[in-house]
Amino acid sequence: MASKKYDLVISNGRVIDPALGFGKIADIFIKDSKIVKIEKETAVTKKEKSSLAKDQLIDATDKLVVPGLVDIHVHLREPGKESAETVLSGCQAAAAGGFTTICCMPNTQPRIDSQETVKFVQDRAKDAPARLYVVGAITKNIEGKELAEIGDLVKMGAVAITDDGHYVQNPEIMRRALEYASMFDIPVMQHAEDQYLVDGGVMNESYQSARLGMKGAPAVAEEVAVLRDLALCRLTKSRLHIQHVSSKGAVEAIRRGKAEGINVTAEVTPHHLILTDEEIGKEFNTNLRVNPPIRTEVDREAVIEGLLDGTIDCIASDHAPHTEEDKDAEFDKAPPGMIGLELTLGLIKTFLIDKGFLSWAEAIRKMSYVPARILNLPGGTLADGSQADISIIDPDKTWTVKKNQFFSKSNNTPFIGQKLSGLVSATILAGNIVFDRNKELN
Amino acid sequence: MSKLSSRHLLGLENVPRQDMELILDTSVTFREVIDRTIKRVPTLRGITVVNLFYEASTRTRISFELAEKRLSADIVNFSTSTSSVKKGESLRDTVQNIEAMKIDMVVVRHGSSGAPYFLTQCMDANIINGGDGAHEHPTQALLDMFTVREKYGSLDGLRVVLVGDIKHSRVIRSNIWGFKAMGASVALCGPSTLLPYEVEKFGCDVYTDIDEALDGADVVNVMRIQLERQKSGLFPSQREYTNLFGITKDRLKRLNKNYTIMHPGPMNRGVEISSEVADSKNSVILEQVTNGQAVRMAVLYLLSGRKEEEGS
Numbered sequence: 161m162a163s164k165k166y167d168l169v170i171s172n173g174r175v176i177d178p179a180l181g182f183g184k185i186a187d188i189f190i191k192d193s194k195i196v197k198i199e200k201e202t203a204v205t206k207k208e209k210s211s212l213a214k215d216q217l218i219d220a221t222d223k224l225v226v227p228g229l230v231d232i233h234v235h236l237r238e239p240g241k242e243s244a245e246t247v248l249s250g251c252q253a254a255a256a257g258g259f260t261t262i263c264c265m266p267n268t269q270p271r272i273d274s275q276e277t278v279k280f281v282q283d284r285a286k287d288a289p290a291r292l293y294v295v296g297a298i299t300k301n302i303e304g305k306e307l308a309e310i311g312d313l314v315k316m317g318a319v320a321i322t323d324d325g326h327y328v329q330n331p332e333i334m335r336r337a338l339e340y341a342s343m344f345d346i347p348v349m350q351h352a353e354d355q356y357l358v359d360g361g362v363m364n365e366s367y368q369s370a371r372l373g374m375k376g377a378p379a380v381a382e383e384v385a386v387l388r389d390l391a392l393c394r395l396t397k398s399r400l401h402i403q404h405v406s407s408k409g410a411v412e413a414i415r416r417g418k419a420e421g422i423n424v425t426a427e428v429t430p431h432h433l434i435l436t437d438e439e440i441g442k443e444f445n446t447n448l449r450v451n452p453p454i455r456t457e458v459d460r461e462a463v464i465e466g467l468l469d470g471t472i473d474c475i476a477s478d479h480a481p482h483t484e485e486d487k488d489a490e491f492d493k494a495p496p497g498m499i500g501l502e503l504t505l506g507l508i509k510t511f512l513i514d515k516g517f518l519s520w521a522e523a524i525r526k527m528s529y530v531p532a533r534i535l536n537l538p539g540g541t542l543a544d545g546s547q548a549d550i551s552i553i554d555p556d557k558t559w560t561v562k563k564n565q566f567f568s569k570s571n572n573t574p575f576i577g578q579k580l581s582g583l584v585s586a587t588i589l590a591g592n593i594v595f596d597r598n599k600e601l602n
Numbered sequence: 603m604s605k606l607s608s609r610h611l612l613g614l615e616n617v618p619r620q621d622m623e624l625i626l627d628t629s630v631t632f633r634e635v636i637d638r639t640i641k642r643v644p645t646l647r648g649i650t651v652v653n654l655f656y657e658a659s660t661r662t663r664i665s666f667e668l669a670e671k672r673l674s675a676d677i678v679n680f681s682t683s684t685s686s687v688k689k690g691e692s693l694r695d696t697v698q699n700i701e702a703m704k705i706d707m708v709v710v711r712h713g714s715s716g717a718p719y720f721l722t723q724c725m726d727a728n729i730i731n732g733g734d735g736a737h738e739h740p741t742q743a744l745l746d747m748f749t750v751r752e753k754y755g756s757l758d759g760l761r762v763v764l765v766g767d768i769k770h771s772r773v774i775r776s777n778i779w780g781f782k783a784m785g786a787s788v789a790l791c792g793p794s795t796l797l798p799y800e801v802e803k804f805g806c807d808v809y810t811d812i813d814e815a816l817d818g819a820d821v822v823n824v825m826r827i828q829l830e831r832q833k834s835g836l837f838p839s840q841r842e843y844t845n846l847f848g849i850t851k852d853r854l855k856r857l858n859k860n861y862t863i864m865h866p867g868p869m870n871r872g873v874e875i876s877s878e879v880a881d882s883k884n885s886v887i888l889e890q891v892t893n894g895q896a897v898r899m900a901v902l903y904l905l906s907g908r909k910e911e912e913g914s
Contacts, residue, residue, distance in 0.1 A: 370798035371615065373715045373736030373772055378799065443723075444716030488694055490714030492735070 166191050166216065167591050169209055172201070173220025173552060177227060178525035179541040188225060190548040193590035197544055218593070220552050223585060224520065227528040227540050228260025228549030231501065233324075233349075233403060233427060233476035236292075238284060239277070240269025245481040245569050247281055250501070251288035253479070253568035255595035257501040258551035258584035261532065261539050262290055262479075265324045266297040273297035273308040278316040289587070289594035291549070293319045293537060298337045298348060304328050307337060314344045319535045322349035324403060325451070327385055329355050334389060338398035347399035347425065347534065350389055352410065353452050357381035362492040364453040368437040374492060377453050383409030390417040393424055401534060402426040404478050406452040408462035415471040425534045427476040428463045430507040431498060431574075436460055439574065446487045446494035447574040450480070464517055467526065474531040475523075477504045481570030498573050502566055505553065507575070509582030520555070548591040557583040606904050610729040612718045613738035614779035622744070622783055625900050629748050632903070633896035635672060645903055646675035650705040654697070655681040655732070656712040661867055661891065662732050662742070666709050669898035678705065693717065694724045701725040707906060710734070728905040736770045741901055742866055743776035745894040747784060749886050750821055752893070753862060758785035761858075763815050765847060766825025766874060767796045773866050777823060778804055791815035792847065795836045812847050816856045823864040824849050827874045840873055850876045854884075862886055 168190040175186045175198055182198070187205055189196045199205055209217060236250035237243075245253075247264075254262045264281065266272030272281060278294050285292035296313035300306045302323045310321055321341055328334040328350065341348050358377045363369050365376025386402055390413060393400040405411060405426050417424050435454040439445070448454060466472040480497025487494050508527070512518045518526075532540030539549050561578045563571045587595035606621050614622070635643055651670045655663055663679075670677050680700065691699075697708070707728045710718050715735030722729050733739040751757055762781045764774045768790050781788050782805065789807040790797070801808050809815035816822065827843055837843050854861065863875075863885040871877045880887060 365799045367800040367803040370769075370800055370804070371775065373734075373738070373770075373775060376799060444719050485692070488692065490693060490712070490720060491716045492714045 165208065166196065166212065168216055168218065168548070168588070169212055170218045170220050170225050170550065170552065170588075171209055173223045173225035175225045175542065176521050176524055177542040178521045179227070179529045180543055182542070183521055188542065188550065190591045193548055195542055195544060195546050195548050198542060218552065218586065224553040224555050226524045226551050226553060227542050228551050228587065228589065229258045229505070229527045230261040230531040230537065230540055231259050231477050231479070231504070232263040232474070232531045232535055234262045234264050234479040234501065235267065235481065235497065236264045236281070237268065237481060239280060243569065244483045244486070247284035247292065248288050249567060249569045250479070250481075251285060251290040251292060253499070253501040253566065255289040255587045255589070256567045256584065257503070258505050258553065258587055259501060260290055260549035260551070260587060260589050261293065261537055262501070263293045263295050263319060263535060265295055265322060267302055267325045271297050271302050273300055273302070273313070275312050275316040278313055278318055282317060289589060291539070291589070293317070293535065295320045295322050295349060297321060298323045298328055299333060302326055304330055304333060307333070307340060310340055311344065314346060318346075319537065320346045320349050320401070322351065322403065324349065324351045327351050327353050327355055331388060331392065335392050335396060338392055338396040338400065342396065342398035345399075345536070347401040349401040349403050350385070351403050352382050352385035352389060353377070354381045354385045357384060361453070362449060363440055364437040364455040366437055366456050368441060372441050377451075379407035379409055379455055379459060382407045382452055383413055386410045386413045390414070390422055390424060394420070394422050398423065400424045404429050404432065404452060404476070405463055405466065405472055406432045406455055407459045411462045411466035411471055415466065415469075418471060425474075426466075426472045427474050427531070428467055428472045429476060429478045430500060430504050430511075432463050433460065433467065434507060434511045435574065440491070444491045445574050446489060446491055447498055447572045449491060449494050449496050450478075450498055451496040464512070468517060473534060474526045475504065475508060476531065477501055479568075481568055482572045483570060484572070487572045499566070499568050499570055500573075502568060503561065503573060503575055503580075505584055506559070506580035506582050509555070510580045514581060548588060550588040551584055552586040552588070554583050554585045556581055559583050609905060609907070610718070610722055611740050611901055611905060612722070612729065612731050614740045614743055614776045614783070615738070617779070617783070619783045622747070622780060625744055625897065625904060626748050626751055628900035628904060629893070629896045632899035633893060635899070636892065636895055642672050642674060644674045645908060646670070646673035646906055649707065649906055649908070650676040650678065651707045651709065651902065652678045652680055652700055652705050654700070654708050654710045655679070656710070656717070657733070659711050659733070661894070662711065665891070665894040666732060666898050669895045669902060672895070673899055673902055675902070693720060697721055697724050701727060707902065730901060730905065733772055736772050736775070738776045739772040740776045740780075741894070741898050742773050743780040744901070745890055745897040746777060746823060746864060746866070747780050748897050749864065749890050749893050750862060753886070754820070756785070757781060760786040760820045761789065761818060762786045762821040762823065763789045763791060763819045764823050764825065765791045765812065765815070765849065766827055767831060768792045768801060769796045769798045770828070770831070771825050774825060778806060789815050789819065793837050793843070796831065812853060813856060816853055818856070818858060819861070820858050821862045821864065822849060822857065823866070824875045825866065826868060826870060829870070844873055848874060848876065849879050851878050854879065864890060866890070
């Protein structure tokens with residue numbers, strides 16, 4: 161007979177909750193979609209566990225049990241380009257990647273710049289296996305000209321605003337956006353690349369763009385954009401979040417801004433932490449085309465350093481699905497972006513944890529607790545009473561990225577064929593198992 | 603050594619010197635064919651070559667076409683103005699359709715860097731890069747090298763100056779790799795706004811003063827300055843460009859004796875080069891054009907894998 165005291169117990173895993181400073185083998189007890197308690201096994205709990213039905217007990221021996229991961233930068237393509245991703249397929253990809261909370265960007269077609277579009281996307285996510293929070297547009301139709309009805313967006317549930325994909329080029333509009341958003345205590349998320357300096361560049365400006373004869377998007381375009389926005393943020397005493405930091409100059413600018421007390425946060429993607437522009441000339445792989453572009457080894461080292469010293473607060477994937485047809489093109493004609501939700505964990509484990517840059521606890525903190533705090537989202541912790549959003553990770557499981565393995569509707573990633581270590585084995589959302597890799601295999 | 607190490611010619615960067623020498627040596631034979639009364643050999647009989655031109659081109663296209671005809675190849679010309687590319691067909695679909703027509707070799711001119719590499723991933727034909735974006739234009743550089751070698755016997759130790767829009771020129775990139783591999787020293791000269799970022803990593807001397815650049819040089823290869831660059835603000839006026847970088851007779855005094863003036867065409871006379879210089883006895887501009895056919899014949903022949911007896 162099933163126990164009524166608990167709905168689900170995750171047994172004997174190594175529980176890591178960086179927010180609580182917790183990191184030992186323990187059991188997690190869940191009731192009514194909430195975490196009731198985390199305890200080391202005792203005679204009492206052993207007995208409690210033995211009274212559970214088979215489907216109420218997850219054996220997490222040799223696994224890591226962590227707060228459900230949070231990705232605050234994801235592109236779903238619904239409405240407008242459902243062949244690349246829908247809200248549901250994006251949430252399935254999230255669950256398979258260990259993410260229980262994701263935030264979608266507003267550059268859909270139509271843009272998420274009205275209550276109707278916010279509600280449409282929220283409705284699509286109703287039965288999805290991840291919590292979806294909507295980020296609304298800063299300006300109407302992401303044209304950078306007039307503020308969107310930000311109050312309306314927030315009222316409908318938007319947790320932040322961004323024109324992501326586009327920099328708010330006009331400094332006056334950006335100033336007003338920061339001022340206006342501060343009324344609602346939401347951050348303005350900025351895609352910081354000055355478009356005049358980018359000037360149609362398709363890869364990082366460096367010797368690599370010089371030898372390939374490709375139009376370069378200079379790193380200074382990001383640095384200039386960040387410096388301007390730091391000044392505006394200081395002026396308006398508002399909250400600024402710099403998306404996908406990619407360059408040394410931007411890291412240094414943010415570091416100085418934080419030291420000065422400016423209320424700025426920042427994220428970095430796995431690809432900017434791992435890849436450099438030297439990859440592009442090898443095969444002109446259009447899956448390496450991304451905005452901002454992957455840059456030089458100097459930049460890569462700088463964003464890692466920024467992540468380690470807290471200048472960059474968190475990791476976000478910038479999951480950007482595109483269909484195979486759209487990516488199967490000349491390098492400069494392919495749309496920018498790569499998918500990330502199902503790869504982030506394995507990439508961070510393989511390239512940052514295994515290489516000694518981050519501990520598991522630090523990595524999990526930057527992928528759950530910290531991003532949740534930046535956008536004031538619930539989650540990111542396993543504290544008693546919190547929602548039971550949990551990821552179970554097989555920490556040293558090695559696997560190879562395959563083109564046909566994705567829950568995402570797209571497979572545009574340059575990491576196909578990459579051997580990784582660390583794989584999500586199950587994801588629990590509000591106490592329900594929404595992803596179980598063992599079942600996927602059967 | 604009588605075979606190239608690759609079955610495509612995508613660019614000259616990383617092409618071994620022996621390959622370039624083989625192409626230049628083979629070109630000598632074909633150069634002789636062009637001077638015959640009957641300018642035709644049966645070498646590529648039965649081989650079908652497609653000239654796939656996604657960008658406007660006069661001289662490169664005609665030069666390849668004549669080279670193919672003189673080798674007795676069957677030719678199909680494809681340019682975007684007359685094709686279904688206008689109807690939105692992707693590059694992969696276009697080339698796969700062309701390949702389904704059983705063709706053997708493709709000469710491709712395309713506005714995107716890397717497009718010839720893309721073709722090697724979609725089809726089995728031998729691919730010859732006829733110019734891709736601002737990346738490479740290997741046959742142009744090979745004909746430049748051939749022309750210089752004909753005059754001096756060797757490229758070793760020569761000082762070659764490439765003048766013009768270094769940033770946007772595919773001819774310059776291929777010239778850099780080709781001349782350097784053959785033992786010449788290469789200098790680049792142009793306005794600082796038309797030098798690519800980190801230009802020093804090409805391993806060439808870089809100048810923004812034309813007189814310094816020309817000092818002690820043997821070969822000056824002058825590039826066409828595209829007038830649209832002025833419109834996008836990369837230099838203030840044509841007049842100022844001519845004053846600062848135009849190759850005029852006065853500026854030639856600093857060159858070594860027996861110097862050579864080159865231009866890949868089409869020329870803006872009176873802008874990057876004066877007519878006096880372009881038409882002078884040291885100018886090999888028209889020889890470049892003639893030699894282009896021979897070099898392209900050599901490239902087509904060597905990549906086709908044909909042995910001489912097969913064709914005859």
